[in-house]
Amino acid sequence: MIGLGLSRGFAVTLKNFLRPAVTEQYPDRHVGLIGAAKAAGMNPFQFLVKKPTDSLKAIAGLATVPVAVKQSPRFRGNEFTFFEDRCTACASCAKYCPLGIIEIVSVPGKIDAQEGESYKLEVFDIDIGRCMFCGLCVEACPYDALHMGTGFERSKYVRDELIITKEELFDAPKRPSSFYRPQFEENGFDPFKETIDDHHDAGRHERPSDEDLKRKWVDER
Amino acid sequence: MAIKTQPVTVNLGPQHPSTHGVFRMRVMFDGEEIVDVEPVFGYLHRGSEKLAEERTYTQIVTLTDRMDYVSSMLNNQAYILAVEKLAGIEPSPRGVWLRMIASELQRIASHLVATGFLLQDLGALGTPLIYAMRERENILDLFEMLCGARITNSYLRPGGVFMDAPAEFWPALDRGLGDILNTVDELETYLSGNEIVFSRTKGTAVLPKELLINASITGPMLRASGVDWDLRHRAPYDYYDRVSFDRILHTASDNYARYWVRVQETRESVKIIRQCIEQIEPGDVRPSFDEVPRLIRPPVGDAYAAIEGSKGELGFYLVSDGSIAPYRMHVRASSLINLTLLRDMLIGGQFGDLFVTFGSVDLNMGEVDR
Ligand code: SF4
Ligand code: SF4
Numbered sequence: 001m002i003g004l005g006l007s008r009g010f011a012v013t014l015k016n017f018l019r020p021a022v023t024e025q026y027p028d029r030h031v032g033l034i035g036a037a038k039a040a041g042m043n044p045f046q047f048l049v050k051k052p053t054d055s056l057k058a059i060a061g062l063a064t065v066p067v068a069v070k071q072s073p074r075f076r077g078n079e080f081t082f083f084e085d086r087c088t089a090c091a092s093c094a095k096y097c098p099l100g101i102i103e104i105v106s107v108p109g110k111i112d113a114q115e116g117e118s119y120k121l122e123v124f125d126i127d128i129g130r131c132m133f134c135g136l137c138v139e140a141c142p143y144d145a146l147h148m149g150t151g152f153e154r155s156k157y158v159r160d161e162l163i164i165t166k167e168e169l170f171d172a173p174k175r176p177s178s179f180y181r182p183q184f185e186e187n188g189f190d191p192f193k194e195t196i197d198d199h200h201d202a203g204r205h206e207r208p209s210d211e212d213l214k215r216k217w218v219d220e221r
Numbered sequence: 222m223a224i225k226t227q228p229v230t231v232n233l234g235p236q237h238p239s240t241h242g243v244f245r246m247r248v249m250f251d252g253e254e255i256v257d258v259e260p261v262f263g264y265l266h267r268g269s270e271k272l273a274e275e276r277t278y279t280q281i282v283t284l285t286d287r288m289d290y291v292s293s294m295l296n297n298q299a300y301i302l303a304v305e306k307l308a309g310i311e312p313s314p315r316g317v318w319l320r321m322i323a324s325e326l327q328r329i330a331s332h333l334v335a336t337g338f339l340l341q342d343l344g345a346l347g348t349p350l351i352y353a354m355r356e357r358e359n360i361l362d363l364f365e366m367l368c369g370a371r372i373t374n375s376y377l378r379p380g381g382v383f384m385d386a387p388a389e390f391w392p393a394l395d396r397g398l399g400d401i402l403n404t405v406d407e408l409e410t411y412l413s414g415n416e417i418v419f420s421r422t423k424g425t426a427v428l429p430k431e432l433l434i435n436a437s438i439t440g441p442m443l444r445a446s447g448v449d450w451d452l453r454h455r456a457p458y459d460y461y462d463r464v465s466f467d468r469i470l471h472t473a474s475d476n477y478a479r480y481w482v483r484v485q486e487t488r489e490s491v492k493i494i495r496q497c498i499e500q501i502e503p504g505d506v507r508p509s510f511d512e513v514p515r516l517i518r519p520p521v522g523d524a525y526a527a528i529e530g531s532k533g534e535l536g537f538y539l540v541s542d543g544s545i546a547p548y549r550m551h552v553r554a555s556s557l558i559n560l561t562l563l564r565d566m567l568i569g570g571q572f573g574d575l576f577v578t579f580g581s582v583d584l585n586m587g588e589v590d591r
Contacts, residue, residue, distance in 0.1 A: 005414035005415040006415060008411060008414060009410070010411075015407075072362070072365040072366045072387075074367075075369050075370075098283050132283060135369065136280065136283070177369060179369040179384075182385070
């Protein structure tokens with residue numbers, strides 16, 4: 001019968017009309033009086049008395065609160081987390097990058113009686129304006145010094161500001177993503193709530209066992 | 222009195238929302254009828270095949286993501302299979318199961334996009350597209366859990382995948398599969414019986430079977446004409462010989478058949494994923510770096526591997542000269558080859574059917590131009 005298919009279609013649309021909305025509100029979400037009071041840390045009556053203008057705004061539907069976007073802990077955000085103390089300036093990351101956008105300059109550092117000669121990192125620049133956040137550099141880092149970050153709000157007006165330098169990496173809050181770092185997932189680390197301040201806590205993803213090291217460096221030589 | 226009309230040439234695209242990317246057509250109309258079509262493409266050419274010649278085998282995975290950007294997992298899989306064949310790498314079983322799950326999810330996402338945009342071209346502005354996109358969004362969330370990216374995944378590595386799925390992935394996948402089936406059921410209820418869809422798509426742009434075979438068209442377009450050709454069944458790669466699924470065939474070979482085959486195939490993909498979840502075994506997801514180092518140096522030679530992509534046979538041909546980068550890479554891009562019959566589909570048709578027909582081919586300009 002003509003029209004039956006159409007009406008069935010309208011029934012589906014009606015069903016979907018009554019479903020909760022799936023739209024992600026970002027960066028702000030409109031709230032009513034109760035939501036605005038909650039964001040300010042008061043109950044609605046206190047809020048009405050103490051902040052009458054804000055309450056009026058909230059009742060008119062103009063108040064907004066910022067929202068955090070739902071992200072997975074493995075999210076490869078457009079920044080990096082870097083533990084300078086761990087980096088040996090081996091430049092594996094720079095060699096592994098498909099675009100060659102990591103610049104490393106190292107100079108011989110002090111000579112340690114036990115560990116031998118060490119290298120000092122002079123320049124460590126990542127040009128994230130050209131980066132595609134593939135994570136291959138993180139995968140290549142043998143000492144777990146470089147991690148993907150989880151943030152993504154890094155827009156700038158000038159291209160040059162997109163180059164992340166060593167100092168910037170050093171000062172940034174350390175919220176590494178668990179991309180290619182299974183140890184974070186095992187420890188239940190949540191980059192959206194906590195930071196890793198000490199590089200010792202970051203762990204190693206493929207620490208070879210002593211037997212493996214002996215086989216590789218003693219027996220096979 | 223007969224009205225005398227003069228043919229007019231109209232330029233469509235490249236910046237046209239219905240051309241699925243940057244595609245340009247020079248179309249000659251006689252009134253409402255299409256007299257001649259000349260496709261012009263190459264606006265999205267990025268030289269991926271040339272770029273691959275100076276990257277190592279692992280780095281090229283990131284280039285393949287960007288070819289067909291609505292089915293990057295499938296591109297990854299085709300490329301990795303070619304590398305494994307070239308270098309003689311034995312993949313890890315768990316890695317293979319994981320990449321089968323990932324690529325079947327990607328096939329569902331790609332078919333949903335194709336269906337949604339086809340209906341958008343039909344004039345169902347917004348609604349079906351949004352329903353399809355909502356479901357695709359869930360799949361992209363699953364990819365984010367797996368590999369940390371939504372579109373440019375780069376999840377696969379020679380010998381498997383780079384990391385095992387997190388614990389929260391499996392319950393989410395289970396939920397997601399139920400949602401996908403619900404959405405497909407909804408799609409069918411409101412579209413497959415819809416009179417407007419019938420009148421617009423049935424019997425338009427019919428392609429004979431022989432022509433499709435001669436033009437080496439593959440994928441849903443070929444199966445919509447009744448030719449039983451699915452590489453997952455004909456030449457099983459990975460572990461497709463250990464799962465069972467029905468091949469979806471239609472005989473009409475018109476726009477409706479192509480749409481119908483895609484919708485039904487999503488159900489089969491769900492079936493395959495369910496079987497993968499049952500059969501997946503614990504273990505490593507990729508061989509150790511002693512077996513497959515980061516810098517692979519395959520022996521001198523060449524290899525071709527093909528998979529059943531979302532749009533047809535997707536193949537990668539690699540030539541190795543023994544160094545860390547391929548000497549030559551060539552992609553058998555299914556979108557480009559499926560485009561070759563555009564003239565046969567459009568000429569003689571009506572102006573209103575132009576974009577519907579174009580949408581039913583399910584093109585991706587990223588793959589056509591590479
Ligand atoms: S994420 Fe990829 S493109 Fe970016 S610096 Fe690392 S290796 Fe290079
Ligand atoms: S690979 Fe790791 S240790 Fe080596 S230079 Fe890069 S960040 Fe430092």
